Amino acid sequence: MRKKFLVYLVSIVAFFGPFTQTIYTPMLPEIGQQFQASQDAINLTVSIYPLFFAIMQLVYGPLIDKYGRRRILLIGFLFFLLATVGAAMSSSVQMLILFRALQACGGAVGSVAALTVIGDLFEGKSRGRAMGIYQMLVALGPGLGPIFGGFVGQHYGIHRIFWALFGITLVLWFILLLFLPETKTKASGVDRFRIRQLSNVLTHRVGLAIVVLGSVQYSVFYLLLILLPNILTDLYKLSPSQTGLMFLPISLCVVIGSLVGGRIQEYFDLKKLLITMAFLNMATILLFAVVASVSLPILTLSLSLFGIFLGISLPLQTTLLANELPHHRATSTGVYNFFRYVWMTIGPVVGSFFYRFGFQMEFYACVIIFACALVFIYRQLFIAADVLKKETAK
Template identity: 70%
Template sequence: MYKKILVYLVSIAAFFGPFTQTIYVPMLPSIAEHFQASLDAVNLTVSIYPIFFAFMQLIYGPLIDKYGRRPILLLGFMVYLLATLGAALSYTIASLIIFRALQAIGVAVGSVAAITIIGDLYEGTMRGRSMGTYQMLVALGPGLGPIFGGFVGQHYNINGLFWILLGISLVFWLILWLSLPETRTPEAVNERFQLKQLTIVLNHRVGLAIIVLGSVQYAIFYMLLVLLPNIVDDVYHLNSSETGLIFLPISLFIIIGSIIGGRIQERFEVKSLLVIVASLHMIVVFLFALLASVSLTMLITLLSLFGLFLGISLPLQTTLLANELPRNRATSTGVYNFFRYVWMTIGPVIGTYLFWIGYRLEFLACGVIFAGLLLFVARNFFIKNL
C-alpha cells in the first residue's frame, strides 16, 4: 500500500509540469491588458516554458542517477516554488517571462523523477500498472490546467492565480519532504557524471527505438491539437465552445488508454504489444486524413481512437525503457523526455507552416513517416529474430 501511495505522490509531482504549462491559457487576452503588453509578449510566457522544460530533462536525469531521487526532486520542486512566488509578484511582462522559464526549470524534475522512482519501486507487471497510473495523471495536466486557471483567474486575476498555485504547491512540497524516501537501487549509477552518459540510451537499440516512437507520436499528437480548431472550423463551422468540446474525447481516451496500457502488459510481452498498439495508432492517422470530413460522429470516433492508442502506448514505452536500462534509469528517461518534448514543439510549427497544402495531405504524410519509423522500431525490438 505504501508503494502505491508513493506512485501517486511522484505522479502528482509530474502532473504539475503540464498543468502549469497550460494553467492560464484562457486568460491570455486579459493578461495582455493587465500587463499592458502585446499578445506576442504574452504568448512568449507560454512558448518559453516547453523549451526550458525539455532542456532540463537532460540535466535532471544524470543528477538523479548520481545524487539520488529524493534530494533532486525536492530541490527542483523548491526552485519551482520560488519561481511561482516570483510569478505571483510580477508586475511586468518581462519578469513574468523570466519566472515562467524558472518554473519550467524547476518543475521539469517531476517527470524524470517519477518514472525513475516507479522503476525503482516495482518490477514486472506491477511496474507496468504503475506506469499507467503515472501516464494517466500526466495526461490530466494539460486538460485541467486551463479549466482551473480559467475559473480562478476570472475571480483573482493572474497574480492571484499564481498565489493560489503557490499555496497548493507548497503543501505538496511539504508532503513530499515528509513522505518520500530515497529509492535508488544498488544497480543505479554511482559514478562521476560524464557527457557520454547522455548517449547511452541513443546507443542502445531498444532505447533508441523507444525515443523514435515517442517522438513521432508526440509530434503528430501536438500537431493535431494545434490544427484541430482550424480543421473543424473549415469543415464543420463550429463555434468556439463547440470546438472546445471536440478536445474532450481525445483527452478522455488518453486517460483511459493509460490505465489500459498499465494493465494489459501484465498479460502480453511488452515489445510485441507496443508494436501492435503503435501500428493501430498509425492506421488511425491515415484514417483521420481520409475520413475526418465524412461526419462529426466519424471525427469524434477517430479522435477517441487516436487518444486511446496513444494512451496505451505511453506506459508501455516507459516500462520498457525502465526495464532495458536499469543502471541509467533516470538519465535514459531524461533523454527520452527531452526528445519527446522537443518534437512536441517542432510538430505544431511544421504543421502550421504546411497547413496551406491541406490537412489531408499533412496527415497522410504523417502516416507515411510514422509507418517508416515503425518499421525501424520493430527491427530494433526484434533484431535477433531477423
C-alpha cells in the same frame, strides 16, 4: 499500499509540469491587456515553457542518478515554488517570461524523478501498472490546466492563478519532505556521471526505438491539438466553447488508454504489444485524415481511437525503457523526455506552416513518416535483437 501511495505522490508532482504549461491559456487576452504587451510576447510566455522543460530533462537525469531521487526532487520542486511566486508578482511581460522559464526549469524534475522512483520500486508486471498510473496523471495535466486557470482567473484575477498554484504545490512539497524516502540503491544508480551516459539511450537498440516512437507520437499528437480548432472551425463552423468540448474525447481516451496499457502489458510480450499499439495509433491518424470531413461524430470517433491507442502505448514505452536501462534509469528517462518535448514543440510549428496546403495532405505525410519510423523500430526491437543473439551464440 505504501508503494502505491508513493506512485501517486511522485506522479502528482509530475502532473504539475504539463498542468502549469497550459494553466493560464484561457486568460491570454486579459494578460495582454494588463501588461500592454504584443501578442507575440504573450505567446512567448507559453512557448518558452516547453523549451526549458525539455532542456532540463537532460540536466535532472544525471543529477538524480548521482545524488538520489529524494534530494533532487525536493530541490527542483522548491525551485518551481519560488519561480511561481515570481510569476505571481510579475509586473511586466518580461518578468513573466523570465519566471515562466524558471518555472519550467524547476517543474521538469517531476517527470524524470517520478519515472525513476517507479522503476526503483517495482519490477515485472507491477511496474507496468505503476507506469499506467503515472501516464494517466500526466495526461490529465494539459486538459485540467486551462479549466483550473480559466475559473480562477475569471473570478479572482490573473495573479491569483499563480498564488493558488503556489499554495497547492507548497502543501505537496511538504508531503514529499515528510513521506518520500530515498529509493536509489547501489544496483539502481551510479556514483559518477560521465557525459556518454546521455548517449546510452541513443546507442541502445531498444532505447533508440523508444525515443523515435515517443518523438513521432508526441509530434503528431500536439500537431493535432494545435490544428484541431482551425479544422473544426473551417469544416463545421463550431463556436469556441463547442471547440473546447471537442478536446474532451481525446483527453479522456488518453487517460483511459494509459490505465489499460498499464494492465494489459502483464499478459502480452511487451515489445510485440508496443509495435501493435503503435501501428494502430498510426492507422487512426490515417482514419482521421480520411473521415474528418465526413461528419462530426465520425471525426470525434477517430479522435477517440487515436487517444486510446496513444494512451496504451505510453506506459509500454516507459516500462520497456526502465527494464532495458536499469543502471542509468533517470538519465535515460531524461533523454527520452527531452526528445519527446522537443518534437512536441517542433511538430506544431512545422505543421501550422503547412496547414495552408490542406490538413488531409498534412496528416497523410504524418502517416508516411510514422510508417517509416515503425519499420525502423521493428528492426531495432526484433531483427537487430535476432542478429545479436546469433552473434552471441557463435
